[in-house]
Amino acid sequence: MAGSEAGTTMLRERDRDADFAAYMAVRQPSLLRTAYLLAGDAHTAEDLVQTALAKLYLSWDKVRDPELLDGYVRRILVNEHNSLWRRAWKRREQASETLPEQGYADAPDDGLQAALWDFVQTLPRKQRAVVVLRYYEDMSEAEIAQVLGISPGTVKSQASRALAALRGRVADQPGLAGYRPSTTEGGEA
Secondary structure, three states: OHHHHHHHHHHHHHHHHHHHHHHHHHHHHHHHHHHHHHHOOHHHHHHHHHHHHHHHHHOHHHOOOHHHHHHHHHHHHHHHHHHHOOOHHHHOOOOOOOOOOOOOOOOOOOOHHHHHHHHHHOOOHHHHHHHHHHHHOOOOHHHHHHHHOOOHHHHHHHHHHHHHHHHHHHHOOOOOOOOOOOOOHHHOO
């Protein structure tokens, strides 16, 4: 009898691992894009996604509603990104003789979108998270509120403050004055 219980447990673990691997294969590219927009560099984004998926795997058996997985993982990403800045080693600046790798753009880059994302990176963490989730992930205010654990009113006020700050910074740049980013599928700007 003990042998059949062990066999059943192994089958359940294989099914769980297969389900998780399938979810990870489908969602990892999207999570990596979101993490990159939160963190601003590819290496930190990869670390964030790896940590988020590891934490999700540990809680995989506890997931009751599979439809809420994306929100749960995004919440882990945001929390991990916020906790990175609390770590002392992250606050130390490190000089480098070589420039980091350049990202790849899906469309020709005229430099304007990169300049806008540079401005987004200067926003406070909560405002940046709201902007990324709202305008890149194309999430509703209610979805963002649920992911970040804040009220919809706070989402609106953070988005309003972030957009006001971005408008002010864009207006101060002669090359960006009057620039309106084009919107493509998925809410990307």
